[in-house]
Amino acid sequence: AAPGAAELEAELSALGAKVTIAACDFADRAATAELLDSLPDLDAVVHAAGVLDDGVLDSLTPQRLATVLKSKVDSAITLDELTRNRDLSAFVLFSSLAATLGAAGQGNYVAANAVLDALAEHRAGLGLPATSIAWGPWAGAGMAAGTGTRSERGGIRPLAPDVATAALGQALSGSDTVVAVADVDWAQFAPGFTAVRAARLLDDLPEARRALETVVKPEPDFRAKLDALTGPERERALLDLVRAEVAAVLGYASPATVDPGLAFKELGLDSLTAVELRNGLAAVTGLSLPATLGFDYANPAALAQHLGRELGPADPAAAAEAELDRIEAAFAALTAEQLAGTRITTRLQALLSRLGTGPAENTRQKLETASETEIFDFIDNELGLA
Template sequence: MTIEDYRQAIECKVRGAWSLHKASLEQPLDFFTMLSSISSVVGNEGQANYAAANAFLDAFAHYRKSLRLPANSVDLGAIEDDVRNPINSVSSAQLITGITFPLPNDGSLELTGEARFGYLFSSSSNAVGGDETGNYSEAAADQAVKAFHMMHESGSDVTSLLKASLSLISAQVTKILHLEAEVDAGEPLQTYGLDSLSAVELRGWLRNKLGAELSTLDITNARSLYALCEKIMPQIKEGAC
């Protein structure tokens, strides 16, 4: 594209955001919400100017937050519902919609070879963080944990977070107990052979990776994996792992 085309797409968002920012300094606002695009995160071939303009909005939201001013940029992808619900005074500066997790690691997406997006991919469709043979590797597990924290910090709804935590913790239990298939979310973990020793191992993992403090009895006496995840959800801490 020409430099004129590049600047034309960028300047309207940059100048507009900056003008509104300056005006808001004279009259404090409760909300300062900018509509960005998922292209600022994943790019879009042939639209480098549009992607750059929206990347500015994302960075500007973080800038305003650093000044203790309200700001949110919402990176819109496919829209199925009202995006205003997750926005509040404690929302993350940048909210990203439209990226499915986990993404298929089948080469169908241009992001597959980009290391910075590696944590969004699952090598196995049957288990979170599986490698090419379906095994649950430490590196893949850490990527899954990072993706979960990204969802948590971006203000995802409780239902989505609970579903993601079920996949994450089910995969870890499968690894600890050396199971050939993932556990049923509705069954007690003792059904699969969970004892006090394996409960201690899971307890340590939950503390280190999710910041959740549970006793071994909380784990061994859980009615089901689903019930255990419900107990864990209020305790998840940002910055764990």
């Protein structure tokens, strides 16, 4: 028996409860049958077993899958088969929200809990009692201990135990075979959950729909903005994007606190958050990116350079137009007095000569004798900056 089992049994017995605490591997059919035979008055089964062996999909092995399935699936199937002849009032399976929504780095755990949901549906189809509850993380101790910060960043808050037990009672008194119970901040969760692709799962949830309706779409989009930039400004925009995504995934206070020269591992990136980083960057850039993105490049600066290569060079025409916009804004801030005595006239002459905008000699002559006001008019009319 588990440590403290005798003390727990004594406390419950003092409250008038009939308690039997026994150690049993429920994946072992013979041991389970022996235990059930010792409980002739068994009225309900609550299956709350589970173990974790997390890792991204390409790191999973048959053994790592079997480890999780044995605890979750094998034991549930054994209990199902060996209690078919019992008149049970309830057969409760503790599933996980991971099977409902998916969970990065938990492919084996997702699959195991999906089987529990399917088993409940199967039992219900046979007219047997069955309820599978896809739980979000519980606060305090348990399998979710230590994951609170990460899950809360995604909008899934730990359930208070008293709220969770109240929800359990509601689930058992209802008619649904499979239910999900979680404390969700929809304003935070829904946009992130649909960042890479739409999710029909949320269509019937009013809270999720309202959250998605309030999401402000950036205008212009990142790629359009990037195409209008060149040189250092383009490089800075790419690095800002990477730092912002890293800060969001790893919980940094702001993108400015992310050191672009520090290795991703030193920044705190692991296999799970690497997937989240890839998803965020893919959503913004529209690129097809590998899940190993955070490990393929030394640091945020190197990753930003890679994204720049993948996105291709800026459109020359768009970049030139953006530069003209900047020139127009600069001239708008100058007075005729400030313009006098500068080399601007000479540089405009050289630029127009290269562009072949009209006869160069005539243009040069006009600019040489033009007043400050006439030069402003020339910029507006000839270069199309008006």
